[in-house]
Amino acid sequence: MTAASEQTFYAAIGGADTIHRIVHRFYAGVADDPVLRPLYPEDDLTAAERRFAMFLVQYWGGPQDYSDERGHPRLRMRHAPFAVTPEAREHWLRHFRAGLDEAALAPELDAEFWAYVERASLFLVNSHDPVVDPETPSGFRL
Numbered sequence: 001m002t003a004a005s006e007q008t009f010y011a012a013i014g015g016a017d018t019i020h021r022i023v024h025r026f027y028a029g030v031a032d033d034p035v036l037r038p039l040y041p042e043d044d045l046t047a048a049e050r051r052f053a054m055f056l057v058q059y060w061g062g063p064q065d066y067s068d069e070r071g072h073p074r075l076r077m078r079h080a081p082f083a084v085t086p087e088a089r090e091h092w093l094r095h096f097r098a099g100l101d102e103a104a105l106a107p108e109l110d111a112e113f114w115a116y117v118e119r120a121s122l123f124l125v126n127s128h129d130p131v132v133d134p135e136t137p138s139g140f141r142l
Contacts, residue, residue, distance in 0.1 A: 010061035013109050016053075019060065022099035023053040029095030036091050059116075085128060089121045096121075 013019070027049045030036045040048055054066040096117050100110055 008061040009109070009112065010057070013060070013103075013105055013113070016057050016062055018103055018105070019056045019062075020053050022096075022103050023049055023056065025099035025102045026052070026095045029098055030092075033091050033095065035088055036095070039088070086125055089125050092121055093117065 027045050030040070031045055042048065051066070058064050058066040097114070100113060100117075103110075105113065
């Protein structure tokens with residue numbers, strides 16, 4: 001095996017710096033999105049951005065800071081209190097696509113990242129009702 005073939009996906013995409021750029025662009029879109037923004041209770045999205053970046057860094061093979069700080073990701077459980085509708089998924093994907101496009105990864109790396117994002121977002125859809133119960137606290141907490 002050559003050193004190039006042993007390179008992890010995380011290293012191949014540029015590590016944490018690339019993931020942070022993708023996530024930052026994603027949250028720039030969320031900040032003004034009329035469907036997604038109401039799902040985040042914080043006035044400042046910095047903490048949500050940090051958590052999501054830590055999660056993706058860990059998922060793709062970087063440091064385990066997410067688990068060290070927050071425990072097992074339990075994505076479905078963490079999203080269960082919120083109405084993640086197909087419409088919310090489409091908005092989420094639109095902003096994530098913008099982040100990936102801005103990162104300009106090699107086509108095969110982009111395709112692998114995008115395939116994961118599509119699968120994960122579909123897995124998190126938990127409601128087909130666009131009305132959110134006003135008694136349910138809002139806010140994504142990855």
